[in-house]
Amino acid sequence: MNYMERVCPIAANEPIGPGFFDLTVQSADMARAAACGQFVNIRCGAKTLRRPISICEIGEDTLRLVYEVKGEGTAWLSQRKAGENLEILGPLGQGFKLKNAPENAVLIGGGIGTPPMLQTAKALKNPTAILGFRTRNLMILADDFAAACGAVHICTDDGSFGHHGFVTDVLKQKIAEGTCGLILACGPIPMLKNVAAIAEENGIPCQVSLEQRMGCGIGACLTCACKNKNPMYVTGNAHVCKNGPVFNAKEVIWE
Amino acid sequence: MSLLQVTIAGVDFKNPVIAASGAYGFGREYNRLYPIGKLGGVSCKGTTLHTRSGNPAPRIAETPSGILNSVGLENPGVDHVLEFDLPWILKQGTVVISNVAGSTVEETCATVEKFSESKTDMIELNISCPNVKQGGAAFGVCADSAAAVTREVRRVCKKPLIVKLSPNVADIGEIAKAVEAEGADALSLINTLTGMRIDIKTRRPILRNNTGGLSGPAVFPVAVRMVSEVYRQVQIPIIGLGGVASWQDGVEMMLAGASAIQVGTAMFTDPFTPLKIIDGMEEYVREQGLSNISELTGAAKLWE
Numbered sequence: 384m385n386y387m388e389r390v391c392p393i394a395a396n397e398p399i400g401p402g403f404f405d406l407t408v409q410s411a412d413m414a415r416a417a418a419c420g421q422f423v424n425i426r427c428g429a430k431t432l433r434r435p436i437s438i439c440e441i442g443e444d445t446l447r448l449v450y451e452v453k454g455e456g457t458a459w460l461s462q463r464k465a466g467e468n469l470e471i472l473g474p475l476g477q478g479f480k481l482k483n484a485p486e487n488a489v490l491i492g493g494g495i496g497t498p499p500m501l502q503t504a505k506a507l508k509n510p511t512a513i514l515g516f517r518t519r520n521l522m523i524l525a526d527d528f529a530a531a532c533g534a535v536h537i538c539t540d541d542g543s544f545g546h547h548g549f550v551t552d553v554l555k556q557k558i559a560e561g562t563c564g565l566i567l568a569c570g571p572i573p574m575l576k577n578v579a580a581i582a583e584e585n586g587i588p589c590q591v592s593l594e595q596r597m598g599c600g601i602g603a604c605l606t607c608a609c610k611n612k613n614p615m616y617v618t619g620n621a622h623v624c625k626n627g628p629v630f631n632a633k634e635v636i637w638e
Numbered sequence: 639m640s641l642l643q644v645t646i647a648g649v650d651f652k653n654p655v656i657a658a659s660g661a662y663g664f665g666r667e668y669n670r671l672y673p674i675g676k677l678g679g680v681s682c683k684g685t686t687l688h689t690r691s692g693n694p695a696p697r698i699a700e701t702p703s704g705i706l707n708s709v710g711l712e713n714p715g716v717d718h719v720l721e722f723d724l725p726w727i728l729k730q731g732t733v734v735i736s737n738v739a740g741s742t743v744e745e746t747c748a749t750v751e752k753f754s755e756s757k758t759d760m761i762e763l764n765i766s767c768p769n770v771k772q773g774g775a776a777f778g779v780c781a782d783s784a785a786a787v788t789r790e791v792r793r794v795c796k797k798p799l800i801v802k803l804s805p806n807v808a809d810i811g812e813i814a815k816a817v818e819a820e821g822a823d824a825l826s827l828i829n830t831l832t833g834m835r836i837d838i839k840t841r842r843p844i845l846r847n848n849t850g851g852l853s854g855p856a857v858f859p860v861a862v863r864m865v866s867e868v869y870r871q872v873q874i875p876i877i878g879l880g881g882v883a884s885w886q887d888g889v890e891m892m893l894a895g896a897s898a899i900q901v902g903t904a905m906f907t908d909p910f911t912p913l914k915i916i917d918g919m920e921e922y923v924r925e926q927g928l929s930n931i932s933e934l935t936g937a938a939k940l941w942e
Contacts, residue, residue, distance in 0.1 A: 385670045388909065431854045431907050432700050456700075472909065596696040596844075598707065598906045601670070603663035605683075605712050606698035617714040619691040625667070638694070
């Protein structure tokens with residue numbers, strides 16, 4: 384499939400929490416081509432590198448992108464107003480593979496890893512979501528997940544909302560109850576590593592969405608390397624932008 | 639002869655815009671955005687004798703008007719390239735330049751020998767990669783070692799040979815002359831400048847390799863100066879690169895002394911940059927009433 388570069392009008396770009404923004408851009412053909420777990424690469428003013436942002440929700444002719452302001456690029460992005468245009472390359476990468484997904488899939492999102500799980504939830508039947516945040520006021524998209532999932536469990540590190548503890552506590556509980564046939568996760572590396580270990584122990588298929596600093600976004604520059612066991616990667620590295628961001632957890636070599 | 643056609647070391651390029659090694663892989667990914675045959679040439683990903691996994695990530699960091707990278711020559715090795723990558727790109731209608739690197743002279747020569755037996759159009763010898771501990775830039779930082787590796791490679795190289803120079807040196811003109819004397823057919827410059835960035839929260843370098851190569855608009859004036867300096871000291875053609883991001887930059891690089899240009903980092907900002915440069919250059923050449931773009935090469939008149 385071919386990549387697309389489009390000038391996309393902004394429909395909305397509003398804050399939804401401390402440092403979090405909810406951006407909707409218009410592009411019918413990108414929306415048509417996009418799949419859950421993919422990302423787009425957005426040109427941010429005079430910055431040399433584009434900023435890769437995961438796709439949160441796919442509309443008929445829109446993409447919803449929920450992002451966190453982390454540096455100058457995303458700060459620039461957060462200043463853009465509805466009606467302005469963005470140069471967007473996408474949809475990029477390999478998303479979650481949902482063919483033959485069981486009905487009792489469990490989605491796990493941690494912090495800013497939560498947004499891509501929303502479209503994934505919508506693509507599944509009645510999934511369970513386990514979302515983790517540091518604290519209550521950093522919680523995002525809880526209502527959206529409630530609408531898209533059969534059940535939503537929220538965990539906070541400080542106990543300010545929902546379960547006091549980690550997403551892996553709830554995951555273990557779901558597995559013990561026998562209600563987890565597939566795990567799909569996006570979030571910080573330590574969380575993903577633990578989720579992958581639990582999946583492995585219990586023989587449950589697991590896909591994880593990884594993050595790495597990127598250059599081209601399409602697989603040419605090889606900067607976003609991550610070690611992978613799959614022999615198809617001749618150099619021992621997969622590249623997050625082209626081969627990922629979603630990988631079979633069993634093949635990821637955690638560092 | 640068309641307005642933009644240039645000839646370097648006997649090889650005809652339909653235009654002087656070449657994708658720089660490392661930024662463009664073997665062209666497959668960019669070909670999903672536009673036909674890469676529109677480019678004058680593609681300098682392929684630096685290739686070594688054996689498979690290299692490169693450096694650990696993070697391998698890239700943004701800098702004011704540029705980037706640092708420390709990929710470390712990740713590549714599948716020459717045999718894999720000859721079997722899977724080269725045959726494809728040779729069919730795309732662009733000049734194919736095989737970029738070769740190595741940690742030893744023997745390894746470098748063995749790789750060049752293999753490419754010499756292939757249908758690749760040219761070989762670009764990378765003696766300037768700052769991201770590998772042995773070889774790479776080690777060859778390129780002094781005139782003696784640069785001359786020595788060029789001499790050995792020249793003996794086994796049956797293709798037009800471009801030597802890519804490092805800017806991390808005291809006198810790039812000396813190295814250029816030494817390499818020319820050993821039989822290089824052309825030069826390409828500059829490779830990246832060694833740099834470093836530190837995360838002030840973690841107090842750790844952003845790159846896992848600590849240091850990396852600086853590229854992008856930040857290095858452009860350095861590249862223009864070095865091309866201008868080398869142009870006045872050698873007879874062989876120069877391919878200018880380093881921060882070229884627009885057709886104006888391309889024209890400027892040619893005025894400094896380049897016969898063609900390469901585009902690397904700007905591809906990440908806008909993957910269509912090379913096509914925009916080609917269009918802009920053509921319009922400029924027409925507007926200036928030139929019969930061919932090569933009339934620009936070295937046409938900048940330096941102040942006395």
